[in-house]
Amino acid sequence: xxxxxxxxxxxxxxxxxxxxxxxxxxxxxxxxxxxxxxxxxxxxxxxxxxxxxxxxxxxxxxxxxxxxxxxxxx
Numbered sequence: 001x002x003x004x005x006x007x008x009x010x011x012x013x014x015x016x017x018x019x020x021x022x023x024x025x026x027x028x029x030x031x032x033x034x035x036x037x038x039x040x041x042x043x044x045x046x047x048x049x050x051x052x053x054x055x056x057x058x059x060x061x062x063x064x065x066x067x068x069x070x071x072x073x074x
Contacts, residue, residue, distance in 0.1 A: 023044065
């Protein structure tokens with residue numbers, strides 16, 4: 001079965017940090033975008049294996065939309 005989940009990736013001094021907001025505690029890191037993407041995919045798969053079908057349905061039924069907003073401070 002295939003699921004869609006939102007993930008957040010942030011760049012930091014060590015590389016990249018990724019987490020799935022809908023899956024509490026599901027996070028990882030990597031030195032490159034490709035590495036962090038592979039790591040978060042694996043982390044999500046392992047996390048979902050611990051949930052019941054109902055819990056998976058609840059966690060994957062949300063959609064998070066993000067954008068960038070420029071703010072000026074006087």
